[in-house]
Amino acid sequence: MTPSDYARILEGRRSQPHQLIEALxxxxxxxxxxxxxxxKIVSLGLGVPIIEVYRVASFYKAFRLHPxxxxxxxxxxxxxxxVRNSHLLIDYAIDILGVQPGEVTPDGLFSxxxxxxxxxxxxxxxxxxxxxxxxxxxPGKLRKLIDTLRNKAEEKQYVEA
Amino acid sequence: xxxxNSYRELEHLREQLRxxxxxxxxxxxxxxxxxxxxxxxxxxxxxxxSELSKQGLTDSVRLCVTxxxxxxxxxxxxxxxxxxxxxxxxxxEDVFEIVFHTFVKGKVVERLLYKxxxxxxSYQMETEIPFYRAQDRQILSQNLNVDPCSxxxxxxxxxxxxxxxxxSGVSPEEIIKEIKSxxxxxxxxxxxxxxxxxxxxxxxxSAEKYVICNADEGDPGAYMDRCxxxxxxxxxxxxxxxxAWAVGASKGYIYVRxxxxxxxxxxxxxxxxxxxxxxxxxxxxxxxxxxxxxxxRGGGAFVCGESTALMASVEGKVGEPRPKDVHTVVDGLxxxxxxxxxxxxxxxxxxxxxxxxxxxxSKGTQGxxxxxxxxxxxxxxxxxxxxxxxxxxxxxVVFDIGGGAVDGKAIKAVQTGGPSGGCLxxxxxxxxxxxxxxxxxxxxxxxxxxxxMDEGSCMVDVAKYFLxxxxxxxxxxxxxxxxxxxxxxxxxxxxxEGRGRPEQIDLLEELADTISQxxxxxxxxxxxxxxxxxxxxxRSEYEAHINNKKCPAGVCKSLITYxxxxxxxxxxxxxxxxxxRKAITGEKKEPHVIDTELCQKCGVCISECKFDAIKVx
Numbered sequence: 007m008t009p010s011d012y013a014r015i016l017e018g019r020r021s022q023p024h025q026l027i028e029a030l031x032x033x034x035x036x037x038x039x040x041x042x043x044x045x046k047i048v049s050l051g052l053g054v055p056i057i058e059v060y061r062v063a064s065f066y067k068a069f070r071l072h073p074x075x076x077x078x079x080x081x082x083x084x085x086x087x088x089v090r091n092s093h094l095l096i097d098y099a100i101d102i103l104g105v106q107p108g109e110v111t112p113d114g115l116f117s118x119x120x121x122x123x124x125x126x127x128x129x130x131x132x133x134x135x136x137x138x139x140x141x142x143x144x145p146g147k148l149r150k151l152i153d154t155l156r157n158k159a160e161e162k163q164y165v166e167a
Numbered sequence: 168x169x170x171x172n173s174y175r176e177l178e179h180l181r182e183q184l185r186x187x188x189x190x191x192x193x194x195x196x197x198x199x200x201x202x203x204x205x206x207x208x209x210x211x212x213x214x215x216x217s218e219l220s221k222q223g224l225t226d227s228v229r230l231c232v233t234x235x236x237x238x239x240x241x242x243x244x245x246x247x248x249x250x251x252x253x254x255x256x257x258x259x260e261d262v263f264e265i266v267f268h269t270f271v272k273g274k275v276v277e278r279l280l281y282k283x284x285x286x287x288x289s290y291q292m293e294t295e296i297p298f299y300r301a302q303d304r305q306i307l308s309q310n311l312n313v314d315p316c317s318x319x320x321x322x323x324x325x326x327x328x329x330x331x332x333x334x335s336g337v338s339p340e341e342i343i344k345e346i347k348s349x350x351x352x353x354x355x356x357x358x359x360x361x362x363x364x365x366x367x368x369x370x371x372x373s374a375e376k377y378v379i380c381n382a383d384e385g386d387p388g389a390y391m392d393r394c395x396x397x398x399x400x401x402x403x404x405x406x407x408x409x410x411a412w413a414v415g416a417s418k419g420y421i422y423v424r425x426x427x428x429x430x431x432x433x434x435x436x437x438x439x440x441x442x443x444x445x446x447x448x449x450x451x452x453x454x455x456x457x458x459x460x461x462x463x464r465g466g467g468a469f470v471c472g473e474s475t476a477l478m479a480s481v482e483g484k485v486g487e488p489r490p491k492d493v494h495t496v497v498d499g500l501x502x503x504x505x506x507x508x509x510x511x512x513x514x515x516x517x518x519x520x521x522x523x524x525x526x527x528x529s530k531g532t533q534g535x536x537x538x539x540x541x542x543x544x545x546x547x548x549x550x551x552x553x554x555x556x557x558x559x560x561x562x563x564v565v566f567d568i569g570g571g572a573v574d575g576k577a578i579k580a581v582q583t584g585g586p587s588g589g590c591l592x593x594x595x596x597x598x599x600x601x602x603x604x605x606x607x608x609x610x611x612x613x614x615x616x617x618x619x620m621d622e623g624s625c626m627v628d629v630a631k632y633f634l635x636x637x638x639x640x641x642x643x644x645x646x647x648x649x650x651x652x653x654x655x656x657x658x659x660x661x662x663x664e665g666r667g668r669p670e671q672i673d674l675l676e677e678l679a680d681t682i683s684q685x686x687x688x689x690x691x692x693x694x695x696x697x698x699x700x701x702x703x704x705x706r707s708e709y710e711a712h713i714n715n716k717k718c719p720a721g722v723c724k725s726l727i728t729y730x731x732x733x734x735x736x737x738x739x740x741x742x743x744x745x746x747x748r749k750a751i752t753g754e755k756k757e758p759h760v761i762d763t764e765l766c767q768k769c770g771v772c773i774s775e776c777k778f779d780a781i782k783v784x
Contacts, residue, residue: 011261016417022570026483031425031464054288054483065642066466068425082741085388085582087616088632094770101769102747122469122636125427127542128239128550137428139205144774149745 007037007044015121016051016129023054026062030069039070067122071080075110079148079157080134084123086088087130096120098145102152115159116152169588170445174331177322177522184323193270197245197257200398201390202551203431206256208243214259218266228270231320234310234398234433237552238298243283246293248309253293254279285570286550294684301567303530304554305538306514310398312629315433318440321401327446329517330405333412334454339369342413342520349524350536351516355381355509356472358535358602363646364506368496371504376416377741378407379500379507381483382430383465384424385472386585387636389616391540394511394552396423397430399514400437404460406513408451409520410750411458414506418483419460426467430446435462469586471639473688474499474507476642487644488688509614511540523615526687528569531557535601539612543569545619546576555600562596565619575622584613586633586640587693589700590626609700611693625722627712631659633697635734641691648691649683655698664725667713676702721783724768728784731759742772742781 015032019025029052033044040063049056063069081096096107099118103111110117126132129141133148140151171177173554197203197212212232219225236244241255247269254265254276263278268274280289281296290296313320321327347362368376380403384392387587396403407419421434438460441447449457463481471477471486477501494613499505515537519527528536535557541564543553548570555564561581565571580590589610591598598604602612610703620629634656643649653677658671679695686692702709711717718726731742731751736758743751743759750766753759761772761781 024481024483027466028464028483031466052483062483062485063468066468068465068467083387083636084239084544085386085585085616085632086550087388089545089618089624089629090621091770093632098769098771099769101767108560121426122385122467122640123387123390123426125384125424126205126239126391127388127390128202128552129205129242129542130544132205139201145769145771146745146774149771161549164265 038074080119082124082132086127092131172270192227194229194248197230201780202239204244206242214262232639235394239551251292303556308553329520337591349519349527354511368506371497377500377505378416378419379423379678385469389614408518425464425520470642511565518721541615546621547619580620582618584611588613592704625720627700628722630701637694645687647682663723665716
């Protein structure tokens with residue numbers, strides 16, 4: 007987040023406490039999480055006490071209070087996905103990446119996020135990564151997706167070096 | 168586009184736009200909804216666009232990227248008019264053939280038609296396909312003609328005629344009377360009569376009032392609201408404008424899930440277009456109605472489906488419910504009278520005003536009128552969004568429209584109504600989809616989620632799933648919900664992990680009863696429903712877990728083991744390579760074995776084995 011990002015997000019919202027969730031959503035879209043600094047700036051901008059900003063940011067599932075990994079695997083845990091064994095995908099991702107939902111792998115590459123529903127129930131189980139939806143997922147397909155993403159990151163590193 | 172100052176100017180614009188459209192000989196309507204996008208419809212759309220311009224057809228073929236068509240399982244889907252030709256599972260490689268054969272030569276590409284898995288028969292027209300044939304698509308069919316980002320499309324298809332009719336001479340009292348006599352009940356879950364809500368809000372004394380559209384769709388497994396808002400946002404705006412006129416509101420909010428990026432985007436575009444045309448703002452179409460709409464994104468909290476919690480969230484606060492001694496129609500958003508309706512409810516309003524309440528009331532049953540959109544998902548052949556007249560039996564939806572079970576497994580139950588609803592066994596499938604009938608059977612219509620389960624689904628695990636969800640989503644304000652659900656989850660976890668005791672079933676029932684009587688809000692009161700209904704219809708499964716320490720469906724990990732069938736195993740070695748725990752051993756071309764001590768039952772070997780050799784018992 008740059009000062010101009012903050013200015014753009016707060017534009018038209020200053021001193022309007024009801025814009026709190028909207029402002030936090032916009033910040034998270036850029037940063038991937040809501041930092042302490044962001045909460046302080048929003049608190050001042052909207053005229054909402056910092057404790058209330060923190061309360062809202064920690065209440066709603068949508069907000070992360072810590073940075074996410076480079077690739078966030080968003081696993082849908084909706085009912086339709088569950089009866090098609092999405093719980094196996096979650097267990098598998100936790101096991102293979104060695105992190106719990108919300109945490110980041112030590113190499114900073116992956117984090118796991120569970121969501122209640124992505125609204126593509128007919129095609130479940132659904133896994134999303136950076137806006138791309140992968141449907142009819144199985145533990146086998148998830149393994150390949152993780153491998154692909156990992157290779158992509160390694161290739162990039164190689165090019166940059 | 169110019170601001171419209173009167174009804175006549177809107178009608179004139181409609182005529183103009185319709186004439187402009189007559190140059191197109193062919194229209195291709197391709198689904199750009201979330202479901203088909205997951206099946207990569209965007210690359211198909213791009214391919215069509217470039218092929219049309221390559222062949223010089225952009226002036227005669229209209230490409231309309233629409234919202235959801237409903238048949239998500241077969242995506243990407245498209246319909247070509249004239250002819251109502253339905254193509255499914257289209258890839259960019261098919262595009263040349265479609266353009267050349269169908270658009271230019273007028274021939275059908277047989278291999279892209281829908282083929283019924285049961286009969287093996289191919290269908291050319293969308294309306295002939297069994298999935299669509301038994302439906303009554305009043306709302307969903309409107310998605311087909313409209314590009315959600317084009318207000319012109321909506322106007323051409325007759326949009327905003329209900330608004331002009333209302334503003335040019337129907338009094339708010341008459342609107343409310345019409346909605347009341349239509350028998351419309353809230354589609355979000357409660358099933359409260361919409362007309363009563365509106366009339367109470369109208370009568371509440373206040374100069375400032377609000378209308379809200381609930382598009383937060385908290386039920387995991389239902390997505391009709393996403394589909395309608397994403398596919399036809401102006402329809403919702405029109406419904407809200409009529410509602411605002413009826414109750415006397417000057418400001419409206421669409422409260423939408425941030426997990427639905429397309430719905431957020433399309434409703435923002437629609438609001439902007441409506442403002443530019445003067446359909447939102449001061450003195451709409453020269454009438455006395457002044458009304459504006461703002462989009463408020465939710466934060467992903469199930470409790471915000473509860474009206475008071477939702478309103479707190481629109482105010483930018485923590486979404487906690489409050490006691491409803493005074494209803495939100497009197498004391499709602501910012502303590503002003505507020506009418507809150509769900510997306511599908513608003514979507515029904517324009518047609519009722521245009522075609523009359525008796526048209527709406529002619530569909531459905533004594534107590535439940537009109538049609539209902541259902542999200543048909545789970546272990547079934549044809550999944551997608553289905554719209555049927557209220558009163559249609561569950562059996563028709565699951566077997567005729569849904570095509571029945573997959574993989575030769577027998578269907579066991581259907582879960583309706585989401586976390587507040589319940590599971591109904593197959594012998595209750597003759598029950599009609601009706602607010603009162605399903606409630607009596609221990610479930611509910613709710614927002615219309617219908618998750619089908621077969622013998623591979625464990626009902627105790629389903630109950631545990633919902634308790635886990637509810638425990639996580641409980642806002643924590645009242646003790647019965649916060650602690651009660653926690654205790655219930657503890658007990659059911661014991662049962663699924665082999666520590667269950669027979670007396671725990673009684674304890675579960677006692678807790679369920681206490682929570683449903685004492686929780687603060689509607690969501691807390693209905694939270695024990697998934698447990699109550701599975702205990703009522705599937706008690707034997709609980710007993711198998713407790714007494715025999717077995718999970719009959721093979722789902723609960725602590726009670727099952729994986730093994731390899733030596734008859735089927737070819738020793739190809741793929742399971743051995745993919746197992747992250749190195750629990751599988753064996754020589755090449757010899758049957759492999761699983762070390763049950765090391766096995767995590769993660770399922771990766773099952774999904775990779777091409778010979779169906781891994782057994783769960």
